[in-house]
Amino acid sequence: MNRRMTVIIALSILVVAVLIGVVFKSMKEPPAKRPKGDTRLVIPVRQVTNTDISVNVPVVGKLISTHKIEIYTEVGGVMNHSKKAFLTGERYKKGELLFSINSDEAKQSLKAKKSAFMNLLSGVIPDIKFDYPESYNEWLSYLNSIDVNKKLPKLPEAKNSREKLFFSGKNVYTTYYEIEGLEIRMAKYNIYSHFNGTLTQALIEEGTLVRAGQKVGELVKDSDYELEATISIQERLYVKVGDSVKLFSKDSGKEYIGKVVRINASIEKATQKVLVYVGVKSRDLIEGMFLSAVINSSQKLNGVEIERKSLQEGGKVFTVVDNKVKIQKVQVLYQRANSVIISGLEDGTDICLKTNDLYADREVRISRK
Secondary structure: OHHHHHHHHHHHHHHHHHHHHHHHHHHOOOOOOOOOOOOOEEEEEEEOOOEEEEEEEEEEEEEEEOOEEEEEOOOOEEEOOOOOOOOOOOEEOOOOEEEEEOOHHHHHHHHHHHHHHHHHHHHHHHHHHHHOHHHHHHHHHHHHHOOOOOOOOOOOOOOOHHHHHHHHHOOHHHHHHHHHHHHHHHHHHEEEOOOOEEEEEEOOOOOOEEOOOOEEEEEEEOOEEEEEEEEOHHHHOOOOOOOEEEEEOOOOOOEEEEEEEEEEEEEOOOOOOEEEEEEEEOOOOOOOOEEEEEEEEEEEEEEEEEEHHHOEOOOEEEEEEOOEEEEEEOEEEEEOOOEEEEEOOOOOOEEEOOOOOOOOOOEEEEEEO
């Protein structure tokens, strides 16, 4: 009996608690309904302003010397000792002796030839005195002026054709020109620098027996270089001879100023590129260095520059008109590495900077940059 009463009392307490909870719950105010927000996609845009844009063409190339000569000997013999050793890396001034070849034998042969010429004239002088007395003193003075250790003086001019034939028959002219040829050849035993430069290759040394026609080294002119680079066919339309160029060395961190000096008229078959040459002067530069450069074209394009990712396939861009996305066709004027220059959009047009999830006539909100 007591147990039944306990159960009844417990159930009663539970029922009362539930009823109290229901009453308190019904007394609470219902939560306010939130107004539905603007769910349109927010798109960053940029207003178009068409301007004249400079076309800067980036290139990378290797430096080559504008004056690089391979040195060959025209005569043979043993290389003489010189004050400055003929070694790679040696610098020479214009007109400075690079090296010389022993010419003792050639000198003696030349002296013998001049002596023989003097003997020839000595035998002719008496005939001149009787046959051409008006020329006698002139030729006698010429004979006396000859020094076997000096350059042969210029021959006197013949007074007439008869006199000219006389000297020709006596082999005077033939012997004279043979000696002149030997004197010219004599000068080839000494090799001089044609410009201020550096020896980049030396293939002989003191005491070496040199053969005629043998390559003995290479000389490169200091400070005058050309950057050989390639540009695309499209870039070729905007690059002209005379355009200024800014060059940069990643290794030294230095900048240089040059200009376009030549543009090849043909296209390289393998790369379909056009060779362009940029002239630059600096003693800091070395042949074979790689430099990056930007060619500042003198031509300008009227349009607007946008990121490449904003340009869609088929030369189209997304714009926003009255909060709706539109697709507009544009003309691509020039393409850079990360951007393009386009035309065909009116000033004030809002062009989309973000293109993900866009399609024609989608309603959006804009955020101007």
